[in-house]
Structures are given as C-alpha cells and as structure tokens.
Amino acid sequence: MNRFVFVLLATFHLVSHAHGDAPATFLAAKVMAKQQIFFDQALSDQGELYCGCKWEWTGKSGGRIDPKSCGYETRAQKTRADRIEWEHIVPAWIFGHQRQCWQNGGRKNCVADDPVFRAMEADLFNLYPSVGEVNGDRSNYQYAMVTGVAQQYGACPTRVDFKRRAAEPRNDVKGLVARSTFYMYDRYGLSMSRQQQQLLMAWDEQYPVSVWEKEWNRRTAKVMGHPNPFVTGARSWSLGHKPSREGIVSAVPARAAAAPSSKAGSAGVIIGNRNSKVYHLAEGCPSYDKVAPKNQVPFRSETEAAAAGYRKAGNCH
Incomplete structure (x- = not known):
C-alpha cells in the first residue's frame, strides 16, 4: 500500500467523522477563522486576544494593529507589533511534543505524517487573533500568574516572564483561555500538570463565559461540527480529569486503504503542492500522483484548496 495514500485516507477518516467541515490545514484554518468567525471583530470592543487592540484586516487572513485603540507600545519587534497573527492558545510546541511525530522530526514531520497533529494545528477552538509581538514573546510558555514584571x-496588561518561561494574559480572556485549553487537552488526550490545572480551574471559575465567548463558540461550532463543551457547560474540568479523546479517531483499517495511489481521488482527495501552491484533482490532472509525498497537502474540495491559497494546476483538463 502507498504510505501517503494511507495517511491521506486516515486524515479524511479523522476529519470527516470528527470535524464535519473543519479546515484540514493550519493555513486553511486561518482563512476560515477570518471569514467565518472573526469577520466582524476587527473593530469590536473585545479586540484581539492579549491586549484588546482593534485592527484592520489585510490579505486573506492577516491584519494591521491599531495601537492607539489599546495604548499598545512596541517592546522590541516593530514589524510583529504592527500585525495580527493567529495564536495557538495551546501552543503547537506543547501539543506537538506529546506526539511521536515531533520526536521523529519536529513540527514539519508532524504536518507531513500525523493527521491528529494536523487536526490539532487547525482546530479553530484553539486559534485567536493576537498582536504578533506578544504572540512571539509568549512563545510556547505555559500560562501562570506573573509577578515582579x-x-x-x-x-497592554498581558505580561511575559522570560526567565520563568511563563505568560499571564489580561483578565478579560483568562476564562476563555482556560476553557479553550481544557477543550484541547480533553479532545486530544493531552497531559496537563497539576499546577496548570489548578490555575486554569481558578480562572474558569473566576471569569465565567461572556456573551462574546458564547457567540465565538456558536460560530466556531458551526464550522467545526461540534461545540466546546467547557463553554456550553456540558463538561467541566476537575483535578485528574480523564480526557474524552474525541479528536483521536483511529485510522481506517489497512484493507480499506489499500487502493492504488492513482485511485486516491475516489475518496474525494485533492492533493496540493505546499511548494508551488498548486492543487491537483484525481481526474483530469496528469500530475496528481507526481507530487513528492513530503510536499503533499490534502483537501476535501476545490473551495477549501482555494481558501488556503492554492490554485488549480494549469495542466488539468
């Protein structure tokens, strides 16, 4: 059996059963987050994640910060301070390090070989627009109460303690951050330290679900195919919480994935080339099975591929 075909079909088994119309890649997730979730939030009172700044949308998923709207002052990185970036509330480094793929080759290897990692990386409940500089400073640090800084x-009230490798977000989003973190650890079977659990449980209780968080959850659930149960109240976190692992879907059996690579399109798979940003259909595109496995990105529709910035190969007919 062609190894990449197996990975593709495993990915689609996971996506179609666990995520409905959820984006299949991080790039697609950013575009969908802008178009379907945060489309009207650039000038809202909520602002972006860490400082509450307003912004102006630019390009397919980017934005330009309005520093006067939140009293923002650049710390060190002017270019990143001026732009919106998409923050993983639970950093990719953290959930990636709990996957074998990361140990075998880091994030690039996980994107190429692990459908569960790709699902986590593109999960819209874990993505939120933020000031790029703060996003960069937060890095992969855990959340904490930062004192003496x-x-x-x-x-901007968010603080980063570089020595302790810790970050404390502004009060307005502490509850949101906690519930998003609970969701990721619960859905994907991640392991959280007792100290982090205790802190986030306190934030969850101290900062209840806001009107906007309910709306964010509603919009995101419409795309993902399921809500965040820690926002709706269907689930709560306590010490020693046993994760549901609802996002960990077994790959299809080998016998069901044994079709030759030229027939991969029968499952609706569209292959994109991450280098050329060109996508190929199973039927009518002669280069469909010629894209190097390390460069292949699967999509479920041409619409999704276009949303991720890809265009159809010129030799398709």
Whole structure:
C-alpha cells in the first residue's frame, strides 16, 4: 500500500467523522477563522486576544494593529507589533511534543505524517487573533500568574516572564483561555500538570463565559461540527480529569486503504503542492500522483484548496 495514500485516507477518516467541515490545514484554518468567525471583530470592543487592540484586516487572513485603540507600545519587534497573527492558545510546541511525530522530526514531520497533529494545528477552538509581538514573546510558555514584571507593552496588561518561561494574559480572556485549553487537552488526550490545572480551574471559575465567548463558540461550532463543551457547560474540568479523546479517531483499517495511489481521488482527495501552491484533482490532472509525498497537502474540495491559497494546476483538463 502507498504510505501517503494511507495517511491521506486516515486524515479524511479523522476529519470527516470528527470535524464535519473543519479546515484540514493550519493555513486553511486561518482563512476560515477570518471569514467565518472573526469577520466582524476587527473593530469590536473585545479586540484581539492579549491586549484588546482593534485592527484592520489585510490579505486573506492577516491584519494591521491599531495601537492607539489599546495604548499598545512596541517592546522590541516593530514589524510583529504592527500585525495580527493567529495564536495557538495551546501552543503547537506543547501539543506537538506529546506526539511521536515531533520526536521523529519536529513540527514539519508532524504536518507531513500525523493527521491528529494536523487536526490539532487547525482546530479553530484553539486559534485567536493576537498582536504578533506578544504572540512571539509568549512563545510556547505555559500560562501562570506573573509577578515582579512591569508592563511591557504600554497599556497592554498581558505580561511575559522570560526567565520563568511563563505568560499571564489580561483578565478579560483568562476564562476563555482556560476553557479553550481544557477543550484541547480533553479532545486530544493531552497531559496537563497539576499546577496548570489548578490555575486554569481558578480562572474558569473566576471569569465565567461572556456573551462574546458564547457567540465565538456558536460560530466556531458551526464550522467545526461540534461545540466546546467547557463553554456550553456540558463538561467541566476537575483535578485528574480523564480526557474524552474525541479528536483521536483511529485510522481506517489497512484493507480499506489499500487502493492504488492513482485511485486516491475516489475518496474525494485533492492533493496540493505546499511548494508551488498548486492543487491537483484525481481526474483530469496528469500530475496528481507526481507530487513528492513530503510536499503533499490534502483537501476535501476545490473551495477549501482555494481558501488556503492554492490554485488549480494549469495542466488539468
């Protein structure tokens, strides 16, 4: 059996059963987050994640920060301070390090070989627009109560402790951050330290679900095919919580995935080339089975491929 075909079909088994119309890649997720979830939030009172800044949309998924709207002052990285970036509330480094693929080759290897990692990386319940500089400073640090650190970004209340490798977001989003984190650890069977659990449980209780968080959950659920149960109240976190692992879907059996690569399109798979940003259909595109496995990105529709910035190969007929 062609190894990549197996991975493709396993990915689609996971996506179609666990995520409905959820994006299949991080790139597609950013576009969908803008178009279907945060489309009207650039000038809202909520603002972006860490500082509450308003922004102006630019390009397919980017934005330009309005520093005056939140009193933001650049700490060190002017270019990143000026732009919106998509923050993984639970960093990819953290959930990636709990996958074998990361141990075998880091994030690039996980994107290429692990459908569960791709699902986590593209999960819209874990993505939120943020000031790029704060996103970069937060890095892969765990959340914590940061003391002894003066405000670093003007009036922005989020603080980063570089020595302790910890970050404390502004109060307005502490509950949202906690419930998003619970969701990721529960859905994908991740392991959380007792200290982190205790902190996030306190934030969850202290900062209840807001009107906007309910709306964010509603919009995101419409795309993902399921809500965040920690927002709806269907599920709660307690010490020693046993994850549901609802996002960990077994790959299809080998006998069901043994079709030759030229027939992969029968499952609706469209193959994109991550280098050329060109996609190929199973029927009518002669280069469909010629894209190197390491460069292949699967899509379920031409619409999804286009949303991710890909165009149809010129030799398709």
